Amino acid sequence: MREAHSMNHDGRRSQKNYRNLLQALSRPGRVVRLDGPDGVLPFAAAVALAECLLDSEVGFCVIGNGSAQTLQTAIAGATGARTERLEAADFVFFSEAGSRGGARLAKRGGPESPEDGATLVYCLESQPAVVRDRFRVRLTGPGIPESSGIVPEISGIPLEEFQELVTINADYPLGVDAFFVRPSGEVMGLPRSTRIQVR
Amino acid sequence: MTPRMPSRASAPPADWRDSLPPAEGRYSYAFLDEGAKREIRRRMLKAVAIPGCQVPFGSREMPIARGWGTGGLQLTLALIGPEDVLKVIDQGADDSVNAVNIKKFVTRVTGVAVTTDTAAATLIQTRHRIPEEPLRPNQLLIFQVPIPEPLRLVEPSERETRRMHAEADYSRMWLYLYEDIVKFNEITVGARYPVLVNRRHLMDPSPIPRWDLPKLDRGEALFLFCAGREKRIYAVPPYTEVQPLAFEDFAFRVEAFAGRRCARCGSVGTYLDEVIDDATGRRTYSCSDTAFCEKALRGNSVKEARPSGEDRA
Amino acid sequence: MGYVAVRGGAAAIENAEKFSEVRRAGGDATLxxxxxxxxxxxxxxxxxxxxGSLYAPDLAALAFKQAAGDTFEAAFILRSYRTTLPRLGYSEPVATEGMRVIRRISAAFKDIPGGQILGPTPDYTLRLLDFELQDESVSQTRQRIQQLLRDTERLQPLPERFPKVVEMLRREGLLVQRHASGEDPGLADITRQAMAFPAPRSAQLQTLARGETGGMLALAYSNMRGYGSVHPVIGELRVGFLPVPFKNPRTGSVECIGEVQVTEAEVIARLTAAEGSARFSxxxxxxxxxxxxxxxxMAVLDRAMSGGEPAAPSEDQEFVLTHVDGIESMGFCNHYKLPHYVTFQSELDRLRRIQARPGRPKDEQP
Structure with missing residues (x-):
């Protein structure tokens, strides 16, 4: 057998990014950093995530304002994944910090296959207008050491979106899992197992 | 009836070797192709998001046999990168034949560094043990799982157990343990003791001894489990509640070693292997975690092997 | 110290590999x-x-040599090689009616359109040890074969395609319609997805197609013998070559890129009273x-699993499909050779504790 000790550049970036995504989802509320491909700002982090998880075997959907098309083209180009209706997509990307009610329509899996629930990716702005909202949010559950809970490390997520996720994931283990990414590469994970309280 | 001779579709090439693809570059980094890695990576994330829930995946055939760690191996290969330091153990031992074989394969397809030192490893693939040395937050422990379904003990049908998990209907498992107590005045489950994860999913912790179960409860590392033959991935994230099934008046108990110590390093409070000497028939005990034993021996040369670690058979 | 022998492995593994090599090729015979x-x-x-689910005669022969004739091991080697191959595309569906047959029989009818073609089969050969093969003369064998080929040249050539026997029954409305995909509109791919039960028929057929011959035979035989209700008649059995049509991604036209040899069996069995109308399936x-x-x-098992409530193991889809894969069953069977001393210690602990409890019933005491 021939050894293959060198990993190509894209493979290497995906592998590193994946380890960070795994870290993000197993430590909800904490921020990790992804390494994005060049030339796709402001969606470098979203494309980096797509690149390491999406391919022709999955369907994705992009929701949002004018820049949604740019994001969709970038993801399709980087992964070869097929676009899909929101209700059937495995991955749903929001080109902004809120889902505009879209998250509610994403699939949550069935009782015998909760793992079929979608993965949501929210693209946050680099300089959020409101940064103090996050102190009204408390996260507890698997991956969070403090039993009293923690405040999410990333700011700029509207409180209504947290409320939205509370509702969507009320029927655990059915639900959706979310990543929040910033153009700088910062990522925070919020799996459905995280209990969210908004004050 | 007309006889007719069989003929092959096309004449074989003059030299059969011509039809083989070239050896160069025949295997990609970490053996699995990128598509397979991505699928495993997606499934692992879902497993982390729903602690203890078995996530099906399209398990690939590996060049080691089904049942010999192909699940753990696929996770290792989907995760590994050039900066990783790998440790592989079987029954707690780094130099057990199967562990050596898996290490040999992974280094052959990745060239990563290997170690026996638990603290130095970033990825640890294990069969049947959790290292004695506490794991750190950035370490990943990957379990080889023969039978991922904890309910298989009471129900052979996958269709049925899938339903039971959906409804969190674990009554038959409780009944099994209860009947055990009625019959034997004791829970007779040895290794592979069923646990409830995040108060929701009943999980098979793989055949680790009961001794190791407390290490799963609110541990600092991420625990990943994979059954290659049964095609299931599941996980226990850090700081997740993992409770062995037990009754109020029948507490869960780990294996008792009656205060015995390792005959080699002198440690007390490690999981011990019982070894019977051919010549004398005497029973001795030594650490099942060989790397821990080595470390204790080096760091603690004053404390020599003590005869109290032995016992007359 | 028996158990400790499983440690200290690297050198031992290498030696074990070398000894296998000696067993495979260490004798005096020509390689x-x-x-x-x-x-x-x-x-x-x-x-x-x-x-091994890979159509590659050269590689399969190599695997068989490497495995020293162990079909489980050879199929396993081929299967794990298969996983490393990229999937470049999908061939077009092909109707087996157009098979270039070398053998084709029906047990359901005395004569069938196109005729019964026995082809190569040892079915009617007396199974006496042929001692002449011990010192087979190359020239005599070649001569015999050439004579046979010359004789067959004088016979009429076989037609290009044979009508399907079961089509006659279908036209009469005697057959129940079954779909390849079952309830599922798409085709499953068992190499990419873990199976869920009930599995669609496409997943069922894929699993059986790469199942282990002996294991499938045992399950099918149990059904034929009485642990089940299929009383099969072989509607048609064919051995022959099928073209592999592939759509050229550049031109879009379908081209034949090769042929595969296959064996196809269609068994007919009557529906039971519980299964409804008086028809065949x-x-x-x-x-x-x-x-x-x-x-x-395979055909018997496919039919056996088509009913509703299973009355025997061979009719239970989950039972059959989870146990026919030779790579999986052989791997798991052999994994018990791996050391299990940690779990065994855990069991010992339980048994010793139970034995030590006071108030055990007398008859259980040693």
Whole structure:
């Protein structure tokens, strides 16, 4: 057998990014950093995530304002994944910090296959207008050491979106899992197992 | 009836070797192709998001046999990168034949560094043990799982157990343990003791001894489990509640070693292997975690092997 | 110290590999060429291709040589090689009616349109040890074969295609319609998705097509013998070559890129009273290469699993499909050779504790 000790550049970036995504989802509320491909700002982090998880075997959907098309083209180009209706997509990307009610329509899996629930990716702005909202949010559950809970490390997520996720994931283990990414590469994970309280 | 001779579709090439693809570059980094890695990576994330829930995946055939760690191996290969330091153990031992074989394969397809030192490893693939040395937050422990379904003990049908998990209907498992107590005045489950994860999913912790179960409860590392033959991935994230099934008046108990110590390093409070000497028939005990034993021996040369670690058979 | 022998492994593993090499090739006999295996042990090669689920006669012959004739091991080597191959595309569906047959029989009718073609089969040969093969003369064998080929030249050539026997029954409305995909509109891919139960028929047929011959035979035999209700009649059994049509991605036109040899079996069985109307239902079997036992067993199992409530193991889809894969069953069976002393220690702890409890019933005391 021939050894293959060198990993190509894209493979290497995906592998590193994946380890960070795994870290993000197993430590909800904490921020990790992804390494994005060049030339796709402001969606470098979203494309980096797509690149390491999406391919022709999955369907994705992009929701949002004018820049949604740019994001969709970038993801399709980087992964070869097929676009899909929101209700059937495995991955749903929001080109902004809120889902505009879209998250509610994403699939949550069935009782015998909760793992079929979608993965949501929210693209946050680099300089959020409101940064103090996050102190009204408390996260507890698997991956969070403090039993009293923690405040999410990333700011700029509207409180209504947290409320939205509370509702969507009320029927655990059915639900959706979310990543929040910033153009700088910062990522925070919020799996459905995280209990969210908004004050 | 007309006889007719069989003929092959096309004449074989003059030299059969011509039809083989070239050896160069025949295997990609970490053996699995990128598509397979991505699928495993997606499934692992879902497993982390729903602690203890078995996530099906399209398990690939590996060049080691089904049942010999192909699940753990696929996770290792989907995760590994050039900066990783790998440790592989079987029954707690780094130099057990199967562990050596898996290490040999992974280094052959990745060239990563290997170690026996638990603290130095970033990825640890294990069969049947959790290292004695506490794991750190950035370490990943990957379990080889023969039978991922904890309910298989009471129900052979996958269709049925899938339903039971959906409804969190674990009554038959409780009944099994209860009947055990009625019959034997004791829970007779040895290794592979069923646990409830995040108060929701009943999980098979793989055949680790009961001794190791407390290490799963609110541990600092991420625990990943994979059954290659049964095609299931599941996980226990850090700081997740993992409770062995037990009754109020029948507490869960780990294996008792009656205060015995390792005959080699002198440690007390490690999981011990019982070894019977051919010549004398005497029973001795030594650490099942060989790397821990080595470390204790080096760091603690004053404390020599003590005869109290032995016992007359 | 027996258990400790499983440690200190690297050198031991290497030696074990070397000893296997000695067992495979250490004798005085001429070393086997894969080409000899491919041509003269072709039934073994076919079996390895089927169970290894890769149509590659040369590689299967090589795997068979490497495995020293162990079909489980050879299929396993081929299967794990298969996983490293990129999937470049999908061939177009092909109707088996157009098979270039070398053998084709029906047990349901005395004569069938196109005729019964016995082709190569040992079915009617007395199974007496042929001592002449001990010192087979190359020239005599070649001569015999050439004579046979000359004789057949004078016979009429076989038609290009034979009508399907079961089509006659279908036209009469005697067959129940079954779909390849069952309830599921798409085709499953068992190499990419873990199976969920009830599995669609496409997943069922895929699993059986790469199942282990012996395991499938045992399950099908249990049904035929009485642990089940299929009383099969072989509607048609065919051995032959099928074209592999592939759509050229550049031109879009469909081209034939090769041929595969397959065995196909269609068994007919009557519906039971519980299954409804007085009609026949078909069981379908198809596998790579020439392997009639497997194709028939597959068809019987396919039919056995088509009913509602299973009354026997061979009729229980989950039971059959989770146990017929040779790579999986053989791997798991052999994994018990791995050390289990940690779990065994845990068991010992339990038993000793139970024994030590006071108030155990008397008869259980040693």
């Amino acid at each position: 086997l060429q894969p080409e000899q295996i491919r041509e003269q042990l072709h039934l073994a090669v076919d079996r390895v291709m089927g169970e 078909l069981g379908y079997g198809l596998c790579f290469g020439h392997n009639e036992t497997k194709a028939i067993a």
